Amino acid sequence: MNIKFLLVFVTAFLLACNFLFPQTPRATPGALFATPTEPEAEPGNTPDISPVGMKIVRLHPQDGDIETILAQETQKAVALGLMPVVEFDATWCPPCQAIDQGLQSKNELLLAAYSGTYIIKLDVDEWGWRDSTLHDFEFDAIPIYFKLDAQGQQTGEVIDGNAWGENIPENIAPPMDEFFHGE
Amino acid sequence: MKLHLCLNLLLVTILLSAVGVSCTTASSGPLALASFTENFVDVSLSLERDPAGNAVLSATFTPSDGHHLYSKDVPLKGLDGLGRPTLLELAAGSQMVAMGGLIESVQAQEPDFEPKALLVYPEGPVTLRLFVELPAGNSWIEDEVKITYMACTAYQCKPPVDGKIVPIRIPSAEMFASQ
Numbered sequence: 157m158n159i160k161f162l163l164v165f166v167t168a169f170l171l172a173c174n175f176l177f178p179q180t181p182r183a184t185p186g187a188l189f190a191t192p193t194e195p196e197a198e199p200g201n202t203p204d205i206s207p208v209g210m211k212i213v214r215l216h217p218q219d220g221d222i223e224t225i226l227a228q229e230t231q232k233a234v235a236l237g238l239m240p241v242v243e244f245d246a247t248w249c250p251p252c253q254a255i256d257q258g259l260q261s262k263n264e265l266l267l268a269a270y271s272g273t274y275i276i277k278l279d280v281d282e283w284g285w286r287d288s289t290l291h292d293f294e295f296d297a298i299p300i301y302f303k304l305d306a307q308g309q310q311t312g313e314v315i316d317g318n319a320w321g322e323n324i325p326e327n328i329a330p331p332m333d334e335f336f337h338g339e
Numbered sequence: 340m341k342l343h344l345c346l347n348l349l350l351v352t353i354l355l356s357a358v359g360v361s362c363t364t365a366s367s368g369p370l371a372l373a374s375f376t377e378n379f380v381d382v383s384l385s386l387e388r389d390p391a392g393n394a395v396l397s398a399t400f401t402p403s404d405g406h407h408l409y410s411k412d413v414p415l416k417g418l419d420g421l422g423r424p425t426l427l428e429l430a431a432g433s434q435m436v437a438m439g440g441l442i443e444s445v446q447a448q449e450p451d452f453e454p455k456a457l458l459v460y461p462e463g464p465v466t467l468r469l470f471v472e473l474p475a476g477n478s479w480i481e482d483e484v485k486i487t488y489m490a491c492t493a494y495q496c497k498p499p500v501d502g503k504i505v506p507i508r509i510p511s512a513e514m515f516a517s518q
Binding site (some may be wrong): 298 | 375416417420421423438451452453454457476489491492494495496497498499
């Protein structure tokens, strides 16, 4: 009799606890940097595909002129404690898509390398190559990353596929980690 | 005076002979139609003759060192959107008629890197050939071909060239046959 009463009591207690204190997602060990608590409306209404510990946004020409929207996105990045970086990519570019897939599939090496970054993606099919609207971004191959300062201006630090060779996380992660987090 | 005249005649004879030899050589080999370099690939177009005397349009694509091109059989908009085929096509309104499909000088192969299903040509030049029926007549004809390609390494891509129209000047069937 006492045992049955005890079981009912414990069950009711646990249910009450769960109701009163719902579980919150646990912080991922790699999530060292601030992340938005809820997905923001992305420019151009693209869905938020950011892995934990970083943020990815995609800008489109219809969002405004590049200088203005980069400044806006940089402000958001700084507010989140993230490093603003512009990445040029394209849907037809296998190396670009390989990196995206690695991040989306939560490859640990890539997540660690990209942690703390605010990646501003620009599709070259939309923005063009060597276009005057691109605000002095000069490149002839993709993917390529340009670091921005707190005002949304290029710092002059650039990295591209030449830094990692074959397009696998084991190759990509170390130079990207150094690029994003090195002194 | 006579010596001077003889020397001039000799010079003219040598020049005419050289021009004659040059023309004979040009007509017996492939006829260069056009060439250009765009997005890190050299492309040269020519008109060849097979042993049976048929006209063959050819395009040789030479990417920069370390770069590869994708198979002619990759879908026009890529495999699941990735990559672009290497293509030599007749432009809409061309007076030539394609006689069969594209023939590649080297076979496309599975790459050492992902995505493996996206077949690439080995590094180095690739020639695509297309048997064509030349238009009837006995004159030179302005025509156009369409070129598509994209050069990548295992870790970077250059912008694709999608259906670039290249103007060419081709001989008519009778002219080609008489050369």
